Amino acid sequence: MFYEKYIEVFGGGGWILFAKPPGNDHEVFNDANSNISNLFYCVREHSSELIEKLRYVLNCREDFDRIKHIISQKAEIGDVQRAANFYQLIRYSYASSCDSFGGKPHSMWGNFPLIEQASRRLQKVVIENKDFEKLINSQDSEVSFFYCDPPYYSTEGYYQNVGFTTADHERLRNALTAIKGKFLVSYNDCPEIRELYKGYKMYSYERLNNIRQRFDGGSMFGELLIANYDLNERLNSDQQISLYDLEDQLC
Known part of the structure; x- marks a missing residue:
């Protein structure tokens, strides 16, 4: 998948940005939490x-x-x-x-x-502190790629400092639906999110629940990747596959 602009909408700890090799693309890190x-x-x-x-x-x-x-x-x-x-x-x-x-x-x-x-x-990375919808609208183009890791559904109470509400899940979906570029969203796997993004490509998997390991060793939880492009695109190409490419079948 070709893109010239990489935009991390809910930056948090910047795990994907730091794992991503720096290149010639225009990179944007954003978080609505001004402390971050x-x-x-x-x-x-x-x-x-x-x-x-x-x-x-x-x-x-x-x-x-x-x-x-x-x-x-x-x-x-x-x-x-x-x-x-x-x-x-x-x-x-x-x-x-x-x-x-x-x-x-x-x-x-x-x-x-x-x-x-x-x-x-971070020397060439643009650092923003914007509402996600304003950021998406300002950075959208045909060569933009948006990675979104929003607060999980039903965990909105943990994000009171940045004001993310239940209604913002739908507002995010609406903002992404209108873009010219590509997006990849990671969520907790639940019926509400599957219904909200019905019609888009989805890939489900499980990963270790790090927070619960202290009390419930081996605890896992389901995650869901959602995209407006073929998630198997690079698997079907002759390009080298990176650590972040998908290995299993789409759901």
């Missing part, structure tokens, strides 16, 4: 200063609660300090939730090489 977009901006533009602010942070509940309060109050502390605080919450919280203290050993210094690598990878 600010962190990525500071990693790209101020990595050395960010590392220095993280060098002597404490892995303790009292400091975690203090930082969490500062973030929740949206205090005017500067972009880099705000990014350092948010990164501290991610690393020291349970399951990177930024909500509850994890209470596990973690070497912050061990993350510094990762921050430096991420800074180099």
